[in-house]
Structures are given as structure tokens and as C-alpha cells.
Ligand SMILES: Nc1nc2c(ncn2[C@@H]2O[C@H](COP(=O)(O)OP(=O)(O)O)[C@@H](O)[C@H]2O)c(=O)[nH]1
Ligand SMILES: [Mg+2]
């Protein structure tokens with residue numbers, strides 16, 4: 625990992641953990657804690673794990689947040705339109721799926737949309753290869769759902785993670801449901817048990833995910849790895865433009881339809897439908913694409929409504945202020 629250049633008199637720092645009131649950062653001379661910046665209006669503007677900061681040389685405080693190369697983010701809990709940053713400056717998103725049961729293809733497509741939308745490159749990692757009789761078949765099952773992605777299989781429990789060695793000099797983030805084997809992959813890449821594994825130890829007595837684990841680790845290969853808490857259902861948010869990449873083969877076909885506004889239901893000259901009929905494209909891919917498209921459109925409308933409401937509140941507050949300031953007649 626190389627520290628980026630910063631202005632004279634400042635010190636570069638990598639944000640390794642975010643707390644409500646403070647940040648854990650890594651500087652060229654070691655770890656330290658600095659006070660958190662006040663929350664900006666746009667939640668995606670808030671510094672997050674993986675962000676590069678510039679600190680004052682003499683006082684432990686953040687002076688600048690350096691521009692990001694990528695930002696992985698998700699919609700927050702159902703019922704809100706706001707987005708939450710997960711990790712910044714990520715090169716590769718490792719999407720972990722366990723081979724211990726049926727492959728969650730719909731969840732994979734959702735994770736891929738999120739990952740492509742971040743500006744990073746997704747890689748599909750099939751974990752727990754020891755629990756699967758036919759790993760080759762599993763890879764072949766995944767490939768049509770991950771166009772343009774590399775799909776690899778690992779068995780982290782026995783340290784077989786060689787398929788990930790091309791990435792260990794990069795900034796990596798792990799995405800996957802709780803229990804997918806993410807922490808075990810981290811331990812195998814680190815060569816020591818730095819993360820607690822198992823579903824039980826990841827949550828506290830009340831079934832909540834604990835946040836006491838370390839979120840960012842320096843890899844022996846020179847890279848950085850970020851472990852996210854298990855994300856079972858990630859919601860997408862309006863700013864996501866990853867759908868076109870996650871469904872690139874469907875979008876390519878759609879652009880070849882006779883009508884520009886083709887809905888791919890029964891229109892003549894529909895390239896998507898012909899491909900399904902020819903058996904080249906799965907109907908489930910088309911359905912998943914439509915569903916995520918609708919979800920994104922819905923989130924976009926919601927964000928619009930929220931922004932309008934915020935603007936009108938601001939406007940009312942301003943005009944009230946002006947009335948108060950206006951000379952009384
Ligand atoms: N058989 C087998 N079990 C694994 C493997 N990797 C992880 N596990 C088990 O799967 C469970 C969840 O793993 P963990 O790494 O904690 O998943 P996380 O919630 O995604 O971080 C644990 O009980 C691990 O021991 C593997 O390669 N093979
Ligand atoms: Mg874990």
C-alpha cells in the first residue's frame with residue numbers, strides 16, 4: 625500500500641474504522657485516532673472506510689478528504705431513500721457465495737449491480753469448495769449471471785485461496801451474506817486468524833451484528849482488505865448505474881430491439897425475446913433485470929420526492945427568515 629501525495633504540511637492517512645465521534649486512521653508512522661468530521665448533508669459525502677484523508681501535521685485533525693476512485697454504497701434499510709457508504713477506493717469487490725447449498729443467483733445479481741455501480745471490478749468467489757461435489761458445474765451455473773466477471777472457487781477452511789492471489793496487492797472488499805465464509809477468506813489471505821468466524825461470534829447476544837471487529841486489514845501481498853458485516857438483502861439506491869454492467873448481455877440485446885421503447889413483452893422485432901426463445905438467454909435473467917430496473921426507478925422517484933421536500937423546507941425556512949428581517953411597516 626502506498627500513501628498518496630498530500631499538500632505540504634499535511635500527513636496522508638487511510639481511514640480504517642468509522643465511529644460516530646472518531647476515526648481510526650493509519651498514517652506512515654502508525655495508527656491513531658482523530659475526531660470525526662461533522663456529518664455532511666449528503667450521507668455519501670461522509671468519510672468511510674478506505675477513504676484517504678490529509679491530517680494536519682501538528683494537530684490530530686482531518687483537513688481534507690482526498691477524491692475517491694470508487695465508492696461502494698447501498699440504500700439504507702427499507703423505507704428510506706437515503707444511501708449509506710460502505711467502502712471507498714475499492715479496486716475489486718469479492719462477492720462471496722457459499723457452495724454449501726443452492727446458489728443464491730438473485731442475490732448475486734443484486735450484489736453485482738451494487739459492485740459495478742461503485743466503479744470497482746467485481747469478482748465472484750465461490751467459497752466452501754469442499755462442500756460441493758461438482759465445483760465446475762457450479763462455476764458454469766454462475767457464469768451466465770455474472771457477465772464480464774471472473775468466477776473463482778476457494779476452500780478457505782484449508783487455506784486454498786490461490787485463485788485470489790492476482791488480487792492481493794489491490795484494495796479488496798468482501799460482500800456476501802452472513803455465513804458465506806468471508807471472514808474465513810480474510811484469515812486465509814492474512815495467513816492467520818485475525819477475524820472471528822462462525823455465525824454466532826459475529827453477532828452479540830441480541831442477534832445484532834457487532835461492530836467490534838476490525839474492518840480494514842493490510843494484506844501480506846501489499847493490498848488492503850475490508851470486511852463488511854454480513855449483508856443479506858442489500859437495497860440498491862437511485863444513484864446506482866451498475867445495472868447496465870451487471871446485465872450487459874440483456875442490455876446489448878435490448879439496444880438491438882426494433883422499437884426504442886420496446887418493453888420486451890410481445891413487441892415484434894424484440895431481440896431480447898428472440899434470444900429467450902432461441903434458448904440463448906434465460907427468462908430468469910430478463911425477469912431479474914426488470915425487477916431491479918423497477919426497484920431503481922422507484923428509488924429514484926422516492927429520492928426526488930425527498931429532495932423536493934427538503935428543498936421546500938429550506939425555502940420556507942428562508943422566507944420566514946427574510947420576513948423576520950424585513951423592516952416592520
Ligand atoms: N466446510 C467449510 N466451511 C467453511 C469454509 N469457510 C468457512 N466455513 C464455515 O462457514 C461458517 C461461516 O464462515 P465465516 O467466515 O464466519 O462467514 P462470514 O459470516 O461470511 O464471515 C463458519 O462456521 C466457517 O467455519 C470452507 O471453506 N469449508
Ligand atoms: Mg464475518
Ligand SMILES: [Zn+2]
Nearest residue numbers: 881886888894
Ligand atoms: Zn425488446
